[in-house]
Structures are given as structure tokens and as C-alpha cells.
Amino acid sequence: MSTDPIWERSHDDEPDVPLAEDIAPGTANDPDASSRERVTITVDGEQVETEAGATLLDACQAVETSGDVLALCSYDENSKIGPRSECRTCMVETEQHSVIPSCSFPPRDGMTVYTDTEMATEARDVNLDLLLSNHNLLCTTCGKNGRCELQDVSIENDVVEPRYGVMHDRSELEPIDDSSPFIQIDRNKCILCNRCVEACNDVQVEGVLRMEGSGENTRIGFQNGMETMMESTCVSCGHCATVCPTGALLEQGLVDATTLPVPGFTHKTSAEGIIGEEYDHQSTQRTPMKSELETQNEPKASEPSATGED
Amino acid sequence: MADEKIICETPAVRVSAGSENHRRGLELLHEVDESEATVTTAAVGSVGYVGLEPLVIASVEGKTAFFSRPSIEQVETIATTLDDETVPTDEAMAVVEHDPATASLPTPETGPLGVGFRHVLGSCGWLAPTSIEEYTELRDDLFTERAEDDPENVRGDVMGTNLRGRGRGDASGDVSVAEEWTTVYETPGDPIVVVNGNESDDHADGDRLLLESAPIAVVDVALASAIALDATDVVIYTNETETLACERTQEAAAALDDVSDTDIPVRVVTGPDEYKAGEPTMALEAIEGNHRIEARRQPPGPSEHGVDGRPTLVHTPRTFAQIGMILEETSLRGATSDPGTRLITVADDDSTLATVELPTDATLDSAVSAVELENGWNGACVGGVFGGLTRTLDVPASAPGLSGARLGTNGVVELLGDSTCMVALAGERAKFAKEMNCGRCVPCREGSKQLVDLLRTVYDGEYKRGMLRELARVMRTTSLCGFGRDASRPVTTAMDEFETEFTAHAKGNCPTGICNQS
Numbered sequence: 001m002s003t004d005p006i007w008e009r010s011h012d013d014e015p016d017v018p019l020a021e022d023i024a025p026g027t028a029n030d031p032d033a034s035s036r037e038r039v040t041i042t043v044d045g046e047q048v049e050t051e052a053g054a055t056l057l058d059a060c061q062a063v064e065t066s067g068d069v070l071a072l073c074s075y076d077e078n079s080k081i082g083p084r085s086e087c088r089t090c091m092v093e094t095e096q097h098s099v100i101p102s103c104s105f106p107p108r109d110g111m112t113v114y115t116d117t118e119m120a121t122e123a124r125d126v127n128l129d130l131l132l133s134n135h136n137l138l139c140t141t142c143g144k145n146g147r148c149e150l151q152d153v154s155i156e157n158d159v160v161e162p163r164y165g166v167m168h169d170r171s172e173l174e175p176i177d178d179s180s181p182f183i184q185i186d187r188n189k190c191i192l193c194n195r196c197v198e199a200c201n202d203v204q205v206e207g208v209l210r211m212e213g214s215g216e217n218t219r220i221g222f223q224n225g226m227e228t229m230m231e232s233t234c235v236s237c238g239h240c241a242t243v244c245p246t247g248a249l250l251e252q253g254l255v256d257a258t259t260l261p262v263p264g265f266t267h268k269t270s271a272e273g274i275i276g277e278e279y280d281h282q283s284t285q286r287t288p289m290k291s292e293l294e295t296q297n298e299p300k301a302s303e304p305s306a307t308g309e310d
Numbered sequence: 311m312a313d314e315k316i317i318c319e320t321p322a323v324r325v326s327a328g329s330e331n332h333r334r335g336l337e338l339l340h341e342v343d344e345s346e347a348t349v350t351t352a353a354v355g356s357v358g359y360v361g362l363e364p365l366v367i368a369s370v371e372g373k374t375a376f377f378s379r380p381s382i383e384q385v386e387t388i389a390t391t392l393d394d395e396t397v398p399t400d401e402a403m404a405v406v407e408h409d410p411a412t413a414s415l416p417t418p419e420t421g422p423l424g425v426g427f428r429h430v431l432g433s434c435g436w437l438a439p440t441s442i443e444e445y446t447e448l449r450d451d452l453f454t455e456r457a458e459d460d461p462e463n464v465r466g467d468v469m470g471t472n473l474r475g476r477g478r479g480d481a482s483g484d485v486s487v488a489e490e491w492t493t494v495y496e497t498p499g500d501p502i503v504v505v506n507g508n509e510s511d512d513h514a515d516g517d518r519l520l521l522e523s524a525p526i527a528v529v530d531v532a533l534a535s536a537i538a539l540d541a542t543d544v545v546i547y548t549n550e551t552e553t554l555a556c557e558r559t560q561e562a563a564a565a566l567d568d569v570s571d572t573d574i575p576v577r578v579v580t581g582p583d584e585y586k587a588g589e590p591t592m593a594l595e596a597i598e599g600n601h602r603i604e605a606r607r608q609p610p611g612p613s614e615h616g617v618d619g620r621p622t623l624v625h626t627p628r629t630f631a632q633i634g635m636i637l638e639e640t641s642l643r644g645a646t647s648d649p650g651t652r653l654i655t656v657a658d659d660d661s662t663l664a665t666v667e668l669p670t671d672a673t674l675d676s677a678v679s680a681v682e683l684e685n686g687w688n689g690a691c692v693g694g695v696f697g698g699l700t701r702t703l704d705v706p707a708s709a710p711g712l713s714g715a716r717l718g719t720n721g722v723v724e725l726l727g728d729s730t731c732m733v734a735l736a737g738e739r740a741k742f743a744k745e746m747n748c749g750r751c752v753p754c755r756e757g758s759k760q761l762v763d764l765l766r767t768v769y770d771g772e773y774k775r776g777m778l779r780e781l782a783r784v785m786r787t788t789s790l791c792g793f794g795r796d797a798s799r800p801v802t803t804a805m806d807e808f809e810t811e812f813t814a815h816a817k818g819n820c821p822t823g824i825c826n827q828s
Contacts, residue, residue: 026602028595028750031615033607085607087752088788099787104607119787126784130756163777164760192749211749212602214586216759218749 023207024223025197033083033104041111055083056102057090060115067092067116070124070153072131072245073193074103081198081243087131087191089153091123099123128157133164135246136173136188141270142247145258149245150191174219176268179230179276183241184255186267187219190248196220196240208234220248228276315444317437318411319350321392324367326435328356328515328522329554335364341385347393355523355558357415357435359422360515361662361681362403365435370395372410375402376423413437413448425680426666429643429651430631434523439558442565445526453534453637454570464538464637465495471636474648474709476628477517478694478720478792479506481590481612483626484709487633490623493613494539497621501541504597504617504624505532507559508549508581508588511694513722515665516653520627521548521555525562528627529576531634533566536574539623543575547593550580585695585746589793590624592748604748605791628653628721644670648708652721656680658687659727670708674723678703687725689732689807693718695742696796698803699732716803718796731824733815736804737765743797754794757785761798769825773816778805 034053041048041059044066048059060069071090075081085104092102095112099119114120132154139145167173167188177185192211197220200209209232212221222232241249247267255267268274316322323342327335335353342351356363362378368388369375375397377384384401391398399405404423408416414432417423428434437444446452457464469491475482482490494501505528507517520528529546536544546563548556556578563576581587581596582603591606597617606615616622625633632650635642642649648670654677655665664680674692691697692705697718705715712719726735743758764778782798789795805812811821820826 024601026600026604028591028600028604028606029598029615029619030607031610031619083607085790086750088790089752091788101788106609122780123784123788126757126780127752127788130752130760133760134756164756164763191752192755210602211604214602214604214749215745215747215755216749218755 023201023205024210025201025207026211027194027197033085033106035106035108037109039107039109039111041107041109041113043113044115050107054107056092056100056105056107056111056113057083059107060092060102060113065115067121067124068156069102069115070128070157071103072128072149072153073191073195075195075243080202081195084194084198086193088127089124089131091120091127093117093120125157126163128153128159129162129164131191132159132162132166134167135191136186136270137166138270140260141267142189143250143255143257143259143267144189144247147258148247175273175275176270177229177276178268178274179228180234180236180252182236182252183229183234183238184250184252185220185229186248186250186270189246190220191246192218192220193245195243195245196249199239199243204235204237204239206233206235206237208232209240230276314441315438315447316350316352316354316441317413317444317448320410321348321368321370321395322350322352323388323392324352324354324369324436325364326354326357326367327364328360328519329552330360331363332554338364338366338380338382338385341382342389345386345389347389349389349392352438354435354437355439356519357423357523358431358515358519358665359663359680361664362422367435368392368398370397372408373397374406374408374416375399376404376406376418377401378403422664422680422682425664425677426654426668426672427651429667430520430524430628430635431653431665431667433527434519437524439523439525440561440565442526442562442569445530446569452566452570453530453634454537454566454572456637457534457537458571461538461540464534465491467636467639468535468538468633471642471649472646473629473632473636473642473650475625476632476652476721477509477514477626478796479509479517479588479590479593479624480626480629481622481624482629483590483792484713484719487625487629490613491539494541494621494623497614499620501536501539501621501623502617503532503536503539503541503544504593504612504622505529505544505546505627505630506588506590506593506624507552507555507627508547508593508596509626510549510583510585510588511720511722512661513655513657513663513724514694514720515655515663516721517627518552518555519653519665520631521552521559524631525555525558526566527634528630529559529562529566531630531637532625533570533572533574533576534637535623535625535630535633537572541574541623543577545597545617546576546578547597548578548580549583549587551583556580585742586748586793589791591791593624594622604750605793607790644672645706645708645711647710652707654707655722657722657724658683659725659729668707670706670711672707673703674705674707675703677707677723678725681725683725683727685727687727688730689726691724691726691735691800692722693796693799694720694722695739696793696799697722697724698799699735699807700803701807716799716806718799728822729824731811731820731822732804732808733765733768733811733820734825736801737762739800740765740797743793747793747797748791751788751790751794753785754789754791754797757781757789757794758797761785761801765801768812768815771816771818773812775805775812
């Protein structure tokens with residue numbers, strides 16, 4: 001039992017994180033995708049026993065599969081992130097359920113899975129090319145060059161020329177959000193895997209990022225409805241950038257880390273415009289909305305130092 | 311004011327209209343009520359023929375005359391003639407003799423009203439839609455009461471059939487209803503029953519028709535299903551623009567609540583007027599109140615993880631109507647592989663709609679005469695927005711028959727005349743997919759974009775047959791929900807049936823001339 005009055009008081013106050021019900025990530029209430037029991041399945045002729053809680057993708061990764069199951073949008077499922085099953089580059093063929101996404105289809109006992117059938121390979125190839133068709137593929141000006149998951153799977157899948165081309169019309173590119181001193185957003189590289197939204201809401205419980213829009217206007221936005229990262233309630237924890245598989249969310253210090261050293265050829269010039277440059281020289285490195293919120297939500301114990309009354 | 315009960319009344323005037331002609335229907339009804347004539351009147355729901363409405367139905371003792379869109383003066387004459395206990399026949403589109411106590415709309419042998427038969431549609435346009443008095447008088451007990459007395463029996467009746475769900479909004483659309491019931495019943499948790507009546511496809515009128523014209527039966531069956539499955543509540547999910555369906559369903563639910571012993575609450579929830587919002591998992595999202603509607607990952611489906619993660623039975627009003635037939639212990643008609651009937655809305659070039667009921671072993675061409683066509687038809691789009699294009703309607707109305715012919719099963723036959731270019735139509739439907747999808751999965755979101763682009767290149771002189779086929783195939787096999795799985799159907803079926811038109815377009819020539827105009 002603590003007798004520290006400051007500690008006691010801080011517990012009587014409003015919680016300093018948003019309540020889960022205030023968080024509106026804009027995504028569906030998905031079911032659990034893992035099996036509830038141990039099952040035995042066959043992957044490319046090899047028997048695999050899976051633990052309870054495993055996905056079909058775990059089983060595919062446990063053996064040397066004939067085809068490369070790319071599973072781009074998938075993330076470690078123990079981290080409360082995914083499976084989103086958005087990219088559909090993890091498709092495999094089964095005798096029982098035809099072509100299914102291995103990242104999110106619960107394994108069922110006796111399932112027979114093939115990774116290299118014509119249907120499965122075609123599905124993964126086409127879906128990867130569809131992703132690339134909507135991606136700014138200027139790897140040479142991208143800070144994720146060399147440590148990009150999209151790049152990795154494209155190389156792994158022997159992509160030479162994506163069948164639907166790549167996003168090349170500069171006028172169609174969205175401006176880069178350079179407002180935050182910590183994290184830069186380049187939506188032209190976003191594959192909408194939703195990892196950042198889940199990291200922000202389900203892991204950090206900050207309730208900043210959300211999925212918004214529909215159809216081709218689907219994008220990552222902010223739950224407070226603002227347009228730039230600096231106007232959002234971001235606390236700059238960086239988890240979104242850590243989980244981002246591409247160069248869409250990047251730590252500011254790494255923006256040009258792997259750009260080819262050609263003068264005037266930088267990440268910032270890779271898109272048509274930049275928004276949020278006015279924040280370049282601001283004195284505080286906090287998002288304004290967050291500091292407003294802090295006065296309401298922070299434990300009272302920290303109030304004196306926060307307002308400078310000491 | 312119209313009377314509450316209309317069956318067996320004589321002389322009687324029914325004014326039948328769906329939401330589209332509801333106001334005009336009330337005007338005509340008012341005219342009869344204001345007249346000197348002593349007639350019983352009722353505002354009844356649509357009989358299914360939007361193009362003929364308001365339909366004034368005048369009856370005296372087992373003889374009924376139908377008048378399509380009569381003028382005010384005509385209605386006055388009808389009222390005065392009825393006052394003399396005679397059925398007016400001047401300018402009637404049909405006159406039928408029938409059993410005076412019939413509970414089902416009497417129909418003529420010929421003409422549009424004689425198309426198909428009326429089983430689940432029997433009371434539509436004949437009985438007062440929200441009169442619980444009439445509803446209870448016609449049967450020994452409510453489905454709800456029967457389920458209260460013996461839930462196991464109701465469960466057994468449904469689980470013992472091979473009925474398939476009806477429509478794209480049904481979680482067991484085209485597949486076994488019994489399996490869905492079994493999963494809902496066996497999954498731990500408090501089950502919930504959802505009536506998914508949100509269909510924004512203007513041509514797919516079957517569910518709206520049932521909710522407007524026979525709402526009590528739909529709610530009664532849904533409630534009985536809830537009791538049989540130990541469910542704790544019923545949600546009726548409708549389109550926010552369908553105010554009449556919404557009001558009538560609410561009235562029906564309140565009326566049933568008054569006369570039955572069940573304490574299962576019935577909630578009417580409205581969702582956005584968007585095509586995607588009718589997809590079963592997006593319906594769940596709308597019911598949960600999510601501000602953004604996107605498809606939910608499956609499996610497990612709604613039967614295990616539905617509203618708030620609870621086991622959820624999602625059927626369309628059309629499916630509940632079929633379940634009602636099972637509970638009435640009438641043996642289901644139609645094909646054994648897909649027993650029962652299907653509601654088919656026939657639409658002509660001007661989008662005049664007629665919804666008819668066909669046994670599943672009938673062929674679609676038997677529905678065509680429900681609309682009057684001036685110039686015939688060259689082809690049809692079967693199954694709604696994402697239906698399949700075909701040159702022939704010699705196709706059984708059953709799920710296996712329709713999907714075998716690569717057509718859609720959402721109960722729509724759009725007849726396409728000379729003025730429809732099949733390539734342009736395929737393009738429009740692809741564009742619809744591109745604009746209306748939820749944005750969640752790559753094959754649907756990005757695939758529909760590329761599909762539109764590939765169709766555009768046909769106009770630029772290049773018909774990339776193989777690429778179109780490949781893309782359509784991957785969209786169909788790998789999309790996350792029914793929206794994406796169906797979205798490429800208009801394109802692939804147009805290529806199957808009208809290939810020469812694609813090659814002609816690639817050479818800069820549209821056979822109908824429509825694409826060359828602009």
C-alpha cells in the first residue's frame with residue numbers, strides 16, 4: 001500500500017490514456033483467426049502439427065514450402081497487430097476450401113494445403129502487382145530502401161516489371177506530410193496494411209491514427225479529423241513507424257538515410273508537394289492538440305511542473 | 311381513414327402502392343373515403359408491380375377488378391359503382407372471380423398480374439400490411455407462439471430442410487440455412503437474429519416488397535427463429551432511405567409484441583444507402599454503430615462472430631419468408647437442390663420494375679412477361695448490379711442453375727434492349743465497383759481500379775483478353791467479401807457472351823453506336 005499522497009491523488013483522477021471506447025480506428029470488429037486446438041495439416045505433402053492459437057501461415061512457415069508465401073501485410077500475431085488479411089499475398093490452395101489467405105484462415109484438422117498450385121501462385125503474383133500499381137516505386141529516394149518489406153517480397157517473388165505498372169504520374173501523388181519533427185508520412189507508399197493503426201490504438205492505446213475513406217480514397221488519417229500529423233494528437237512514440245512495412249511512415253532522422261547520394265535527388269522531392277513545413281521552426285516539439293489534452297487528462301500531481309508554477 | 315381489416319369485406323377498395331407511389335396511392339384512397347359510397351377501404355402494400363401502381367383493387371363478393379394508375383375521376387366512378395354492389399369493369403386491366411374469403415391476392419390467368427405464382431407474396435397487396443387482427447385471424451397460432459410452445463420442433467423443421475439463403479445480404483446466401491442455424495445454436499454466447507433488409511440495388515426489390523407489404527410475417531418468423539435459437543434479441547436492419555419499410559416494420563413489431571408472450575425485443579436499425587452496406591458483415595458493422603463501414607474478415611463468419619462478437623443469424627426478409635413456408639408445413643415447391651421459390655425483379659430499359667415469384671424449377675424467361683416491352687430485348691443482366699450478362703433466359707431460377715450459367719442469384723433480371731452497349735455496361739459496373747467498395751482488401755480496391763483501366767484500353771484499341779480474365783479471376787477468388795467476389799462478374803460474362811463487341815470496340819466501332827456518340 002502506498003501512502004504517498006501524490007500517488008494516491010493521481011489514481012483518483014481521470015485515466016491519462018483515452019478510454020478504449022473513445023478510440024475509433026474505423027476498422028471492422030474482426031474475429032480471432034487462429035485455431036482453438038492443436039491440429040495436424042499437410043502442407044505441400046509434409047505433415048505439420050500446429051499448436052492451439054496458430055494460423056495456417058505459421059504452419060506454412062514451419063516447413064520448406066514449394067511456393068513463396070509472401071504474406072506482406074502480416075505481422076507477428078503475438079503483438080496485437082493483425083492479421084488484417086488486406087494484401088492477399090499469402091494465398092494458398094487447399095483441397096477443402098479452394099484458395100484461402102493463410103495469414104487469417106484458422107487451420108482445421110486434416111487440411112491439405114498446396115503453396116505452388118497455379119491458382120495460388122497467380123493469386124499472390126497478381127495481388128502483389130496490384131499493390132505495386134498503387135505505390136510510389138522510387139526506391140532510390142526512399143529512406144526505407146534496403147529495409148523495406150514490400151521491396152523484399154518483390155525481390156523474393158522475382159518481380160521484374162509489375163503487370164499493372166507503377167504509380168508514376170507525379171500530379172497524382174499526395175503531398176508528403178512533413179509537419180511532425182519525428183515522423184514523416186508519405187501516403188504514396190502506404191499499402192493500407194493497417195499495422196500502424198493497430199499499433200497506435202491496440203498497443204499504445206493512443207487513439208491517434210485511423211483508417212478513413214473508402215474505395216480508392218481509403219487512407220490513413222487522424223481520429224481528431226485534422227489533416228497533418230502535427231495537428232493530430234500524436235505523442236510521437238514511433239510505434240507506427242516501427243511497424244510500417246514500407247516507407248510510408250518514417251522516422252524523420254532516417255528520411256534520407258538510404259537515398260542515393262545524388263544532389264537534389266531526395267525523398268522530399270519525390271512527391272509533388274509537401275505539407276506542414278510551417279512547423280519546421282516551432283519552439284515546442286509537441287503536437288499542439290496533445291498539449292491541450294494534457295491539461296485535461298494528466299494526473300493532477302504533475303500539474304505544477306507542466307504549467308511552470310514551480 | 312382506411313379501415314384496419316380488409317379481408318372478406320365487401321364491397322372493398324384496396325389501393326396498392328409501394329414506397330415509390332405511396333403518396334399518390336394515399337390521394338386515391340382519400341378520394342374513395344371522401345365519396346358517398348359505403349365501401350371498406352385499405353392502403354395495402356405493393357403487389358410487386360411498381361410500374362402499374364398505384365393499383366386500385368375493387369372487390370364485391372368474390373369478384374375483383376384491377377385498375378392501374380386510375381385518375382381521380384375514375385376512382386370516383388369506381389366508388390359509386392361499388393356502392394351499387396357491382397364491380398366496375400370499365401377500363402379495368404383485369405377482372406377475376408375468386409373465393410370471397412381468399413387470403414391471397416386473386417390473380418388473372420393472363421397479363422402481367424398472372425406471371426409466376428403467389429406463395430410468399432400471397433398477402434402482398436391483398437391484406438392490410440400492419441393489421442395484426444387480420445394476421446392472427448388467418449392462422450391458428452403465430453409462428454412466435456408455436457416457437458414458444460415447442461422451440462425444438464421449429465428448430466428441427468428448419469434444420470431438417472435443404473433450404474438455401476436468398477440474396478447477397480444473407481450470411482448463408484445460396485448455401486445451407488440449416489448449417490447456419492446449427493452453428494448459431496451450437497456456438498457459445500447469446501445469439502442474436504438479424505433481418506438484413508438493406509438493399510440499395512434499385513433493381514433488387516424483393517426484400518423491400520416483403521418489408522412494405524407483409525412486414526408482420528417477416529417479423530413473426532424472425533421472432534420465432536430467435537426463440538428457437540435461444541436468441542436474446544432481434545434486429546431489423548434496413549436502408550435509411552426506406553422510410554415506409556421502416557415504419558411498417560416498426561408497427562408490425564409493436565403489434566406482435568402486444569399479442570405474443572415473448573419478451574424478446576425487436577429493434578429497427580437503419581444503415582447507409584450504399585451498396586456495400588448490404589453485405590452481411592458490413593451490415594454487422596453498421597448495426598454495431600461503427601462510423602466507417604468496411605467488410606469483416608471471415609472465417610469465422612457471422613454465425614460465430616456476429617453483432618458484438620455474438621453468434622448471429624443473418625437472413626434476408628426473402629429467406630425468412632421461405633422459412634415461414636417451412637413452418638406453415640407446406641411442402642416447398644421447386645428444385646430439390648434448392649427448394650422453395652425465388653423473388654425475381656424484372657426491370658426493363660426504363661427501369662420499370664415488377665417483382666414476381668417463381669418456383670426454383672421454373673426458368674427465368676417465364677418472368678419476362680411481367681413487364682411490357684416495346685422493342686424486345688437483346689440480352690439480360692441477371693443478379694443485380696454485379697449480375698451476369700446473358701443472351702438467353704432459358705436458365706432455371708435455382709441457385710445451382712443460375713451459378714452454373716455464371717449468373718448472379720440476387721433476384722434481378724434486367725432486360726437490355728438495342729440501346730444498351732454491353733461493353734459500356736460492363737465498364738459502368740466495374741466503375742461502380744471501383745467507387746463503391748469499402749477499400750479494405752487489395753484485389754477489390756486495387757483490382758477494380760485496374761479493371762476499369764483495362765476496359766478503357768479496349769477503347770484505346772487494345773483488348774487485353776488474358777489480362778482481363780486473370781484479374782477478374784483473382785478478384786473473384788481472393789477478395790475478402792462478397793462485394794469483391796461478385797464485382798468482376800459483369801465483365802467476365804460480357805466477355806463470354808458478347809466477345810465480338812469487345813473486338814469491335816478495340817477497332818473503334820461500337821455496334822450499338824452508343825459509345826461513338828460522345
